[in-house]
Amino acid sequence: MEPGLIWILAGLLALGAELVLPGVYLVWAGLAAIGTGLAIVVSGPASDWGFGWHVALFLVLLATGVALSLRHRRNGPTRRVNAPEAGLAGRRATILSTPDGALRVRLGDSEWPARLPRGVLGAVPGTAVRVEAVDGLVLVVRPIEGEAQPGAPS
Structure with a gap:
């Protein structure tokens, strides 16, 4: 089996596992694995990167996804659902x-x-x-x- 397809399959399995075990941890690993697989498939069979480059690309995509997620979370609205103060002021x-x-x-x-x-x-x-x-x-x-x-x- 081609390495790009293995990466894509591993990413899909991670995304499927995220549905069973929610926690937003496997999403980024799954998306990074799919991205790595797509990059390998698009580059074609003529360019053999080697497993070390595959892992390096995966880690770069994983770090980028996590960093963007944390940045979005920090800049997004902070809502405290079920907190004691939620909706009490003014009552x-x-x-x-x-x-x-x-x-x-x-x-x-x-x-x-x-x-x-x-x-x-x-x-x-x-x-x-x-x-x-x-x-x-x-x-x-x-x-x-x-x-x-x-x-x-x-």
Whole structure:
């Protein structure tokens, strides 16, 4: 069997293995092997490069593919799916009463530890707040202006 076809077959096997074992590791090796095989086939049987040149071409194509992938990943958008802060900023929550006095809020069907920004005085349970930011797993909340505070004179 011709060396170019062996490289192409090895690349197709690597791509097939990537479908079974996903992780984006075998994609670059498979594409580099296919590229090496195509280069050997296109160059024709008259030019016998030798196995050392085949491996060198494969490694160059592999390094190029990985470098382009890393460059694209760095320049692409960074989305944190299923991260605590994903979509929480700007949402409305309610301050809960806790026996230990720690600030907690109810947001949707969950309770979150919370804190107020600097310079904002403590809020009483039942106060409506808006999430301004997320600091680790702690929500930074601020009372919503214009809404009646519980226990405040109307």
